[in-house]
Every structure is written in C-alpha cells, then in structure tokens.
Amino acid sequence: MQRHAKTGGSSLVVEDVGKTFGHGTDEHRVIEGLSLRVDPGEFVCIVGPSGAGKTTLLRCLSGLIRPTSGTIRYGDEPLTRPHADIAVVFQDYRGSLLPWMRVRDNVAFPLEGMGVKRAERNRRAEECLHAVGLADVGDKYPWQLSGGMQQRVAIARGLAYEAPVLLMDEPFGSVDAQSRFDLEDLTLSLRADLGITVILVTHDIDEAVYLGDRVVVIGGRPTTVVDNLQVDLGTDRDQITTRADHRFTDLRTRLLTRIREAQAPAERTPARPEPKPAPDETPSGGTAKDGIPKDSPAREKTARAVR
Template identity: 50%
Template structure:
C-alpha cells in the first residue's frame, strides 16, 4: 500500500536549510490501521499531506501501490481536523457527499443511491437535505467521513479528525470509524495527539520524535478485536502500551531540547 523511504521535509529561511523531518522510513500494508503520534510541531500533518500528494517532500520516496506519489491520487483521500471548513456550506448534506463522487462514471441515480448508503452508514440519512451549518460538530465530521468514503478511495488519511469534539462524541466516532474500517477493508492512517485513542484504534502506532523528526519506533498493538471502550481500555496490555508510547514520546521530546 504505502512505502516511505528516506523521506526528508525541509524549509529554507535566510538562505539556510532547516530539516523538519529526516530519514523517515515506514510501510503501511493494505487493510492496516496505523496511527501516528508525536510532539506538537514535529511534522505529523506535513507527513500526511505528502502522503496525500498535496505537498511534496524535499527528498526521498513516497509510493502508493508501487507508484510514486507526485500529486493527489484517486486511491487516497484525506479527512481534515478542521472539518467545518472542508465542507461546502452552500451544498446540502447529500450534495457534499455527491461532490466526493465527482470522478465516478455512474449515473446520477446510481450516485444518489450510493451517497445515501454512505450517509446511512454514518447515521445521517435523515439529514440529507440539511446544510452543514445546520449540523452539530460531530455530525459535520460524520459528513466529512461519508464524503471521504464516497470517493471510493482505498486509503483514508485522517488528520486529528476528532480532536475538537467532546469525549462522548469522540468515543462514538471512534467506534463508527472502526466499524467502517472493518466493513470496507480500507487502510487508515490516523494522526492524533491522544495516545489512548491511538491504542484503541490501531494495529500499530508510529511514534515520531527528535530534532529533526525521525521515526522513534513502530509499536505493534496485539489487543484483540473487536474493541470496546470500557473492556479494551481496562486490559492490562492497554496500560503497558500507553507506558511504552509515552516513554518513547518523552525520549523523543528530550532530543528536541
């Protein structure tokens, strides 16, 4: 699916090159759920944007299904943290999802049927004629997920999509995302600052840190699936994983000092 090799991200200021990320290497197998955690400002969003083809790394290789990423790929879609600004306020809920299908060659009726199916999967079928500004924050993020699913992409790149939501809505959307991931056999790369969220969702967690940023370690997660908000978080392995990841984050942050 994804293969990142010797990737560097740098910027030039006052004729001097400063590296944000250096020698980043990792793989994301098909159907895998990978979370990425790291200190603020370490380049998590920049990395995700390069994987989406929205930006280009300074050097190195990012390949998706053995093809070099040089521009946005039809097989990859991104769900942003600022979901409110990523939706079209003048379009209805249904219209926003249909926009995600603009490359589809299906008939109008087929597109509508498919879009309504995606809205049903996120619990918004009864709101298809509403506009985004008539929805709560959690519902707007559900809409953003439905639009991403409608694109037919094999891989969802998600940049802290639940960060601004209240705890209960966040938990509900975590479980919704796991159901969608399990049902659709999609690959998910999920950026978050919340270590517990990363553990709850993921097959593995990529820990970033250092200065310039590099991969500290990829932590494999063997917690059983399906996951449950109470039972999974009460598992002693959950606590062990949290301790391990926090230790790596502290180590990586100290390298930045």
C-alpha cells in the same frame, strides 16, 4: 455496504523522506530520514507531539505536497499528486465541508468530478451517510449539524469516494468526548466492514492505541520514526474494557516514555534555536489557548458570557 473499489488497495511505502520549508537562514527541516510502510488493510496510527510534523507527513502521504527528499510509493507508482485510491478526512470539518452545499451534495461532490451520474452519486451518498449514522440529514446544510455530525459527513465523503486508503488528520480533535468515542468506534467498524486501509494521525496516545493495529511514534528534531509498536489488542475493542486492559495501559506507558525520550534532547540544548513551526503545523482546532475544547458546551457558555 456495497463497494466498487478493491479493498485495501496497495501498500504505501515511505522511504527516507525529508521535508524542508523555507530557504537559506529561514530553512526549517521538519522531517528527515523518515521511513514507513503501511500494508493493505492495516490500521496504522501515527502519533507524535504537537509541531512534530504530523500534518506535514500526512499531506505528503496524500500527495498534496511533495517531500524534499526520499520517495513515497503507492504500490508500484511514485506518489506525486493526489491519488484516486486515497481519500482524506481533515481535522477541520467546518473548514472542509462546503457551506453552500447540502450534506448529500457535499458527500457526492468528489464523485461528480469523477464523472459519476447524478442518480448514482446520490445513491452512493445516501448509502455512505447511512453508514456513518446520518441517514436523514441529507437535505440539511452543514451548519445545521453539530460538530460530531459534520465530521461524520466528512467521513461519509471519504467513504463515498470509495478509495481503499483513508487518511485521517486528527479527525476527532475538535469534537466533544462522547462524540469522539462514538466516532472512534464508527471508524473501527467501517474499517472492519470495508477492509480499507486507515492511516490516522493524532497527538492522543490513548486514541492511537485504542484504534491502531500498529502505532508509529514520530518525534525528534527534525522528525523521524522513533518507535513502531504492534498493538496486540485484537479486533474487538470496547471503549470501557479495552481502555482498562493492562495491555492497553502497558502500551500507553511505553509510548509515553518513547515520546518523552524523543523530546528530551531538544530541551537539553537550548543553545540551538527553536525552529519555528511549519505554517501547516500551527495548532488549529482541538483545544484552544484557554484549554477548553473548541466545541464543548463550556466554550459556548464562556463565549456567551463574554458577549
């Protein structure tokens, strides 16, 4: 795929960032003293338990919200608002695609805002749809596609934007297991082909290890970086053999241990009131209360049965 943007972009540097929501007695410190550096071309997975402020951190990285303290720099410039070099793929593909636009127009829409001509927009959109394996659905509406396909559209939109940095917020949390594996491999191959920087936030430790060159574990109250782990699994990864590799399981064990340690102190001191989760940290998508993934056939079946 032909790309116009420089691959990899610049480094994203997070320095001593803190984020607080609310005021006075309602004040809730979500993140404190968090530092992180992502270099061009890296695939970094940020993993942490639910409610740890993963989404908050990602929104800070995308420039959608500003940290309360500390700085985030992209290259030499401070990141205070969304940047042309950074594309975001949200968890909620249903909510982030425009239902009144055909798939092709959805992918091309951000380009329209950049003043790209229609023919060029459509060409790029088709190219990106092809890259995510959706060459022939450009004329459909999002609701005509399955959940996994809609998330591919959202990824294609991110690619069409031609940003060297792709931020992904639990992008595969709401799709079924098979689609999830396919999307993970798709992301790996896109990154290999395009040389882009990917920062992916997830609560799934296996996914983080499988995808990342590096896994950053965040946790604690308030949240900070608790571990930073290089993943030495090479670039060729396979859903079956990589996951069975002892190095994979070793990394996984270490990460789980670190996350458990990070959670433990908060659980031992119940005297401290449990901070309310930030509004953006309400567990959405993924698994619903009853433990059935939102898009699984099982859920549809139960829903039908209830009806």
